[in-house]
Structures are given as structure tokens and as C-alpha cells.
Amino acid sequence: MATIIEEQGSGSSFDANRDDRKTAAIVAARAKPDQGRQVKSFRQAREVLRSPVMKQAGGGAEYFDISDPERAPVFFLDGADHKKKRATIARFFAPRTITTRYNLIMDRVIAEQLDAFRSAGTARLDAMSFDLAVAVAADIVGLTVTDRKKMAKRLNLSLSSAFFPRNRPIARLIVQAKKLYNSIDFFYNDVKPAIRARTAEPQDDLLSHLIKVGCSDKAILMECMTYAAAGMVTTREFIVMAAWHMFDNPALRERFMAGEQDDQFAILLEILRLEPIAAFLYRSAPPEAEVPETIGASESGVYALCLRDANLDESVVGGCPHALDPDRAAKMKANGSFLSFGDGPHHCPGWQVALHEARAFLDALFKVPGIRLDRAPDIGWSDMLQSYELRNAVVSCDRE
Template sequence: MIDSSQFDATRDDRKTAALVAERLTVAPESRVVSSLAFARELLRGNATKQAGEEFLGDPAFTSVFFLDGEPHKRKRQAISRFFTPKVISTRYRAVMEQAADTLLAGLRTQGQGRLDQMSFELAVTVAATIVGLTESNQAAMAKHIQATLIALRVPTMSRWRRPVGQLQATLSGLRFMLCDVQPAIKARRAQRREDVISHLLDEGYPDRAIFVECITYAVAGMITTREFIVMAAWHLLGNDTLRERFLASTEADQIVTLEEIMRLDPVVNILNRRVTADTLTSSGSVTEGEKLVFDIRAANVDEASVGACPYALDPDRARRVKTTGSYLSFGDGGHRCPGAQVALNETRVFLDRLLRVPGIRLHREPDLCWTDVLMGYELRDAIVTCDPA
């Protein structure tokens, strides 16, 4: 156990605080919620809905990530079977371990590797298994998905660059559809399996709606997990005490350490909601029509809820203050990330193996980048090296 008395008010273990403080912006008409207790009450209640719902299409074929109320509840219940602890341990665990072993075998052979590339390939393999994108080459599909992500940057491009970016995004999406999504749909039309695409076919989804779901899972599962794996590796490789504790811990305690890392450097920084009814809670009140921005990062370091020295990385914190270790890092309430345990488990499997590679060390720290569309950080070009195989 780490002795919390070693922490002081000036200690700050966050890696991305300065970048987020510089780049994170919210609409001036929005009210920022930074209290963890108040945020939890609102997110677990029924007084808010996702901002932007008015732009949705047919709810029958809209992703669960963008719905509210009964439509959201029904779809959430329908997909919950893909994310249970039992399914993670019996169906996905072997996929995680095999993918991690393959990636680390390549690392041992080459003597070095890029963490963001390895973590993305792992995240793609695991998410593809859950979704059902298993009828094409996984390495090629990872490149196809990466190419489609240029669509996230189109709104921030200059006026002359935007048409070119839009064309690139369209062509990349078409390639992903033809090479990866349609073969998966065809195979599951012939024979259903236990995955999301089979479920969507049972629900009558057209091919285009299935494609949108696949892109949504790519952003929600693959992209965020990539950043989290690199961030957790950065913390662990740079702190010998934390690393030794992680390697000596049980699987459950390793998850606790990862949750504490995500508390300090959450991949998702804000959630946008709008208030649907005047509401009074034990922590405050909101008024119908208000636009709320839940500041996840601020809530995660709210000393009133997380305890003293909130900027210090302390794996024993959640146990000491008797709360869930992920705080708001995966959201809360009905819209809490359904794949949270998948992300934590694949990160744990990979890092437990990575840190045991002989001579493993962080040769180059990652570059800190920012994406305005997602209001989140990106970590690129972190290099790890190891002893020759």
C-alpha cells in the first residue's frame, strides 16, 4: 500500500492538465458542473438528456450512444449481454491475451515499438470481436478505421482544405464499408453469431445503419482505449514504485490502479447535457432548458469527494474514501460507458505483459496532441524498447 502521508498539496501527477487547461473550451451559454456529487446526482437522475438529440434521425436505427429515455433503455438492455463480466472473462479474455502476445512478440523481435500503434491494434482486435468485424484482415482494417477518422478533423480544417478532407473521409468510409463491414454483414446474414452486427440484423437494421454503428463503436471503443493504454503505460513506466506495485498486485487491484490513473488523466473530458425539468438535488438545482457541461476532469479531482491531495496518483484512494475508483471517467448513470470493463481488462492484460518484457523501458515519451472535435487529448509516437529476444 502506498503511504498517503507522502503526498502534499503541491504534488501533481497529472500528465495532461496543462494541455487541457489551454485547449478545452465550452460554449459561453453552458453551465459547467464540476462537483462530483452534483454531477452524479444529475447523471443518475432523469432531469437531463444528451445535448443534440434534436438532430437525430429515426430512433429505431439510431445508436444507443445517442438516445435517451425508453428507446435508450431498451437498446441498452439488448446489448448489455455483450459486456457482462462473464462474457469478458470467457469470450474476450482469450482474444485480449492472444492479441497482446502477438504484439509483444513483434516488440521482442524488433527491440522497439510504438505504443500508440500497438494499443490501437489491440483495441481494434477486441472491439472487432465484440462488434463482429471478423471477416477481413485485422491489420488492414485498423488502417481503414484510422483513415476514416479524418472525418473528425474536417470541421476544424481551413475552408480550402475542407472539401479535400471531406472527400478523403468519404472514400475512407467507403473502403471500410466495402472491405470490412459488408463481408461481416454477409457472413452473419448466412449465420448469426454472438456479436453486435448479428443483433442489429435481428433488429432489422439496414446496411447503412450498421455501418454507422461500426463507426460509433470505433470512436467509442477503439480510439479512447488506445489513448488510455498509452497514458497508463506512461504513468507505470515512469514510476518504479507504481510499476512494482502493479506487477505484484492481483488482477482486481491492477484494475484499481488503472482507474486511479484514468481519474487523473481521463480520455473523455466533458459531457454535454440539456435540462428537461426544474430539479432540486441535495447538491444544487438546475432549471429546464439549461445547457450543462459536466467537467469530468474537475469532478475527478473534487477534493470534497475524492479526498486530500486530489492531484496525487494514489491507488488506495477509492478504497479509503469508499467509492468507485473510476469516478466520472466512464460517465455515470444510464449513459455510463457500456464497454468500461472491456477497456479496463484489455488495458490490464496488455500492460501486465508489457511490463514483464525483459529490459522494457520508455525510450521516448509521447507527444501530447489535441482534437477539438472530441475535446480530448491524443498521445503519439511513444517508443518503448526492450532487450533483444
């Protein structure tokens, strides 16, 4: 007989064996850190992320030249250099900027998408969510002088990898060649025109700032690709995953549609707690650093922080951690994002932008008459990013 655990103060109960995760199987089969000692405890992972002795690792951080911090991508910096550079870009992610600038873009793009959707009667969720994410991130960065749809196609081919052939060497080489071609195509057809335009007429965006401080084209391209991966790709997966959960759970969808913004955010954050897109974050301790005993030693000096395990740590998230409970954070008096967006100095700067995008898109989508999920997404795994990818989810509606 299943054990039922009553969640104190929630008015709901969960089967102790209940597991609402949709990516559990692929994560168990494919998620493997490429280096370092695994850290699975929430508190220990958070301490690593907040530790002043820890340095950014993973994503090629060890190979990138940061001798000139002013011209190095913020992702690869640490300490005072990182803090200073984060401060210069903080305004692009401020709540006021989201509500006065990015929400207008979201509303416009979502209206265009849903008009086309109602006219056709069918659409792909991953395509719509990626188009929205590209529109918002492009405005933040300053990649707004070329065709957004064409840029999205180039970036999609450059950054997606989960559904490409793994065991056919020749086919894999062809795919890698196409990815390289599209990365070069992105630079010459999107980044360079934007650099020329912002050099001639600076705007209030990241690209204008990078040009002002004298960043090279290589450094600018690296920043653009970083924001593309972090601001476009992950937001696409977040939106599709949240939609999938709500299509499969009518009561959850009804609560989302009836709720105020804060309750909608709580639902989205709880879905992301269960299904964080990235499986690992990496940090390294320099040989001379004194690592706190509570963190523990790593033979290689590198720590692989297992975000999924940390987000299931019952000592922090409460009982039945595999169940989707929108009231969980409130009951535990915790930050609902847990470690889904990281923590510490490198905490994701655009997390509130992604949250607003997901809320705005889904709130509008579920109001479309006759909305239904005709085909659940395929789940793939990116070995490069150690994250899941969701493709080919098809929605339909009453056609106008």
C-alpha cells in the first residue's frame, strides 16, 4: 500500500512514491559530470557557489584569457573584476527594465505568434518559445538590426545538439560542420552588422557597452553566444517544460490561469525545481585556497554541483521532493528558485526575465480557444551543455 504523506499547512497530500518529473529517466541515463567531485547536498552546493575562494569552471573557463578583465566576458571573471562588470550590466536585468521595456516586446511577439497560431490551427511549442526568447535576448544584447527569424534559425542550428546523430561518425562530422558554418554565419550576418550599427549610433544595450570599453570582435561574439545559450536556449526549454506539465495536469493549469502573478511565478519555479535545465554547475578551488571544511576537499580542485540532486534535498525542500507542489517554497519559507538559477556571485542575471517570459507566454497561450497538446515533446540530451532539450511538441486550437 502506498504511503501517503500529508504536507503540513498545504491542504494536500502526496503519495511518498510519487514522481512528477518528466526528465528523470534521461537524466539518470545521460547526466554525467565531465570533471570534479560531485556535490549533491543543497547546503554544500550553495556554500560552494557563495564561497569567495571558488572560481568559475566549466564551459571552457580554464582556456579563456582574462588578463584584460575589461574586455573579457563576464561569465569567465571572478572576484572584484566580476563584481564590477556585473554592476555595469545590472540595469539590463532590473525589474523596472523588465516591466517598462521587455514586457512590451513580449506582448508584441506573443500577439504575433498567437495570431498566426489561431490562423493555422496548429504550431510547435519549441519554435514559438524560441522565437520569443530570441526577441527578448536580442534586445538586451543589441542584435536587432537583422532579421530575427533568420537569426533564430542560425542560432538554433549552432546551439542545439541533442537530436544529432551520436553513433554515426560521418553524419556527426557533417552536423558539426553545419554547426560551425552557422556560427560563422551568425557572426557575419548578425553580430557584425550590429557592431557597425552600434558603433555609429550607440543604444542602451550590452553591445553598445562592449564597443565603448573596446572589446574585440572575438570577445563580443563570445558574449553574444553566451547570452544566446543562457538567455535563448534555456528559456525555450523552460517554457516548453512548464507548458507540458500544465497540459498534463488540468488542475495545475486552472490554478495558474486563476492565480495572480506571484502564484503563477510560484508554479513556474516549482516546475523548474523539479526539472532544472542544466544538470551541473562547476567551480574550482585554486591550489593555494583554503577550502572550508564544510565543503570538503576535491582531489582535482574542481567541484561538480549536481543541481537536480540539490533541488531534491529533503532537508531544504521538504518531504515528497519528487512531487510538484506550488506551495512548497512558502511552506518551507524558502526562495522558490532553490538552485535552479544558481547562487552566489554568478547567480543567473536574467532569471527574472525568463520567469516573466514564461508567465506571459503561457498565460496568453492557455486563453486560446480550444487549446490542446496534440503531441508531447521529444526529450533529447545535450552532452555539450549537460542539459535536456525538448522538441516537436505540437499544439492545436480552434482555427479562426
